[in-house]
Amino acid sequence: MGIKKIFFVCPYPFDEAPSQRFRFEQYLSILEKAGYKYQLAPFLNLKAWNILYKSGNSIQKLFWIMISFIKRFLLLFQLQSYEFIFIHREASPIGPPFFEWAVRFIWKKKIIYDFDDAIWLEDPSEIGSLKASMKWKSKVKSICKWSYKVSCGNEYLAQFARNFSKQVVLNPTTIDTDYHKELKNSNTRKISIGWTGTHSTLPYLKPLIPVLDKLSLEYDFELLVISNQKPDFAVNCMRFIQWDKSSEIEDLNQINIGVMPLSDDIWSQGKCGFKLLQYMAIKKPVVASPVGVNTKIINESQAGFLAETEKEWIAGISKLLANPELRNDLGNKGRSYIKDYYSVQSNKNTFLSLFG
Template identity: 50%
Template sequence: MSEKKSKAIRSILFIFPYPSGTAASQRFRFEQYLDFLPENGLQYQLAPFMDEETWKILYKPGNTWKKIKGIGKGFLRRIGLLFSVHKYDFVFIHREATPVGPPFIEWIIAKVFRKRIIFDFDDAIWLPNTSENNSIIAGIKWHQKTKSICQWAWKISAGNKYLADFAKSSRKADKSEEKSVIVNPTTIDTKNLHNRLKEQNTDSFVIGWTGTHSTIGYLESLLPVLKKLEEDYSFTFLVISDRKPDFNLKSLQYIPWTKATEANDLLRMNVGVMPLRDDQWSRGKCGFKALQYMSLGIPALASPVGVNADIIQHGTDGFLCSEPQEWIDCIKLLIHDVELRTTMGFIARQKIDKIYSVTGNQNNFICLFQTQN
């Protein structure tokens, strides 16, 4: 028997908020690595908090009692899950075990069952950032639990250095604890999903943005830029989201986001934008929009906030823009220069393949479950 086959199979329990295959955070943080686990001697079980019915209404106005009922059912599932935790070698917790209240599930797993917790997060979730549609739970969200989970976790998978620094500051100040905090970037599946390159053209120009209703407010800073450009240029401003924005723009085109057409819809863009405010929450973001654009050979224009400045090399594979005039100048340059768009897009795709793809980051992810450093 080979050495690989003789190794004992280890098991992982994945605990996460939303139904499998729904939320981008889950899909691009760990779900797209699941197929690699068995070949590395790892079997797994998935345990979402929320069911499909609750997920479909969660971010819609109203339906308060249905939301409360769905969250209540989720708590019952979590309590029931505790009876099987003893069977697993590792417990991978993405963001939190429950969306509200203190981290009692995490405490039981760490302190009672003494399981090795891998805690994964990709936003500054220790900061209040509750949607106005769910303000009912704002007071019981218990954001401070992030620090506690960092203290109890065996390893921490942080989406960028800013998040990793928070995790390290939450743990004991010794070298062994710091080494257990691993920067695990959000990645793109460049083989099965984002597996084509944009063919730039001269007959039209599309500036694009994709995201959820919770991030659409970042586009407000870009509206004066787009209105100024509309005075001299004919272009389309494409928004792909779960909700149509209320923008007074003659260039606006809206497409509802769907998982099935995600890549094809992105390929309508000639360039993609990612404006951000420079605040603590934005510094915790993992640059996912820019990564999506770049993976398809679409030049990204982004605010130089947080990890964006690491992902994009200004003038080579995209542009970093702070002031309105910088946005205008860079967009104008790309409108006129098809060859520049093509070259930038090609270089961007190469970077994604090397650093921010599933295959490029596979070993880094698998290392989360290695017991020897």
């Protein structure tokens, strides 16, 4: 029997996007040790990625999008020797699933379809827009039907996929606990309530502003925001750190309390709780909205508090601000839980089973 080969088809350049890094990129060395060969094919190259979400540069953006579609088409002629085609989210961000259809029905390859958000739904900020229609959200159902196996980040996503596929694998987003770990440092700054995420999730943080304003009347703390884009809102106690891969663990370790507010809607139900996993992996206690998998993670780990109302947010954060021993205790519980249930090592066999 020959060596099994996997082609990873993904939206973003290698080692740039959290969804790719924590869904499959951190498993590549494990695949190699298991005897697999692989190749990666991002839709966007690094030049396109660096300008796509910035204002202006419309002609350059159009040029790189056209180049990306041409490369996707040419990729169809490079798949012959590959047994598995692993598609993360989608082969292209707009248009119908022509690539996926060709892979399944022309090349007759085994598609592993992976997603960690409710990507069949329109983004809340784009509902009814031309941009939303161009994304062709209905293709998610078709790709699920065509796939050999569907890899879903949580049970909510898996329930959707089971309507179209009998081979659905609950494959949680995981953390490399050798990389994500607590660092002992001599940071003498005031206590930090921390939030990390991309520009697209920054709006979830806005409703927490009144909570922080009230807490600041009694406690001395800062709001530490780590993101690829500076927030478009102001908080008196906020400190911003530009996300940087080379310093992300050091930056995260400046957080004392991790927060994950979410709106309670069908889009948020599909979230995989990744912010919580990051905080807990480095022994930080958490406070989060009881939405989707957040409830499961906090109830099972006992690493923090669920908060829905303003009163509950104030109560949960206050307990942690006032009690360093409690922060330490809950942080230790969180780290143990991540290692047991949401680490690369604990999920290794599940990931490898996608190719069995």
